[in-house]
Amino acid sequence: MIPLLGDLLTGGGAAELTAAVLLLLGGAAFLICAPVLALIDLREHRLPNRIIYPWALVTLGLLPLLGLLLGDASAVLRAAAAGLIWALVFLGIRLLHPPSLGMGDVKLVLILGIYTGFLGWPVLGAAVVLACLSGGLVSAALLITRRADRRTAIPFGPFLLLGAGLALLLS
Template sequence: MIQFISQLLTSGDPGEVVAGVVLLLGGAAFAVCGTALAYIDAQEHRLPNRIVYPWAALTFGLLILVSFLLNDPIGLGRAVLAGLGWGVLFLLVRLASPKSIGMGDVKLSVVLGLYTGFLGWEVFAAGLVISFLLGGLVSLALLISRRASSHTRIAFGPFLILGSALALMFS
């Protein structure tokens, strides 16, 4: 993402420069909303709709604008499919095992799918895999150190956000 935005900002094409600035705004929104949600989820085990919903709307709006500026309807379509796909996957997990993840995680996954899917299926897959690896490794470390048991609730939102952020930064 960093390289992509740099290319847009230095391209000299007015539409691409504006698209780069819009993506920077999307990155700032990710940083602010992601940090707030990760903190709240770690402390209270919830992801408030008053942050997730506006963030989702802003992200979708920014991606529409960037897609228009770059003449990239395929990128927008992929982002929507990725957001819906990640959301449906998490919803199915939630329905199969209600205690495994919360509805906040389901809604958050849609936003993260929009971000990662816009850059490509590889970034989308990397965000998903990294999120689960981070969550699993931290959970395993807590179990081994006996700071948690198999019944301990561990907030998954911070791992979703961090995994997606890493996938976006290094794509």
């Protein structure tokens, strides 16, 4: 995301500058919502709609405009597909085994899929891998240190946010 932002800021045109501002606004929304959601999920094991829904609206408003300004309709379609695919996979897991994931996680990955999918399938893949890897490592450490057992509920939202944030930052 940083190279794209640099290219937009140095592109010289009004469309590029406007796109850079929109990208910065989307990044600011991520930086505001992600830590708040992570902390709430760690404390309360929930991802509140009063944060998820406005963030989703901001995301759905900014990214299509960004795609339009960049002349990249395929990025917008890819972002929508990525968000839907990730959310449908999580919804399937939720329906098959409800204790595994909450509906907040399903809604969250829709947003995170849109963010990462906009930048490309490899970014989405990196977000998924980083989320699962970080969640798995922390869970394993908790099990090894006996601070958790196999029935302990561990919120997945912070790891989803961490994985997506790292994937976006490193892309």
